Amino acid sequence: MSEKARNIPPHEHCKVCGVSIPVGKGFCSSTCRQKSIAAEKRMKRTQKIYILFFVGIMMVYLLLMLSGFLR
Numbered sequence: 001m002s003e004k005a006r007n008i009p010p011h012e013h014c015k016v017c018g019v020s021i022p023v024g025k026g027f028c029s030s031t032c033r034q035k036s037i038a039a040e041k042r043m044k045r046t047q048k049i050y051i052l053f054f055v056g057i058m059m060v061y062l063l064l065m066l067s068g069f070l071r
Ligand SMILES: [Zn+2]
Pocket: 014, 015, 016, 017, 018, 019, 027, 028, 029, 032
């Protein structure tokens, strides 16, 4: 087997912009790191809103059900 084909040193790609970076760094710059953290926060907030929305609908539904049964 030829070793010439596997000449590329081990590397990763920036999770934000895809630039190749040394293994273990995760991001090419602090700008990309911050972008990733901001995106993660935004995603978590969106998930929280979805959960609250769902719980709210369930509560309204339950209240309507209960008031219907009590009448
Ligand atoms: Zn980057």
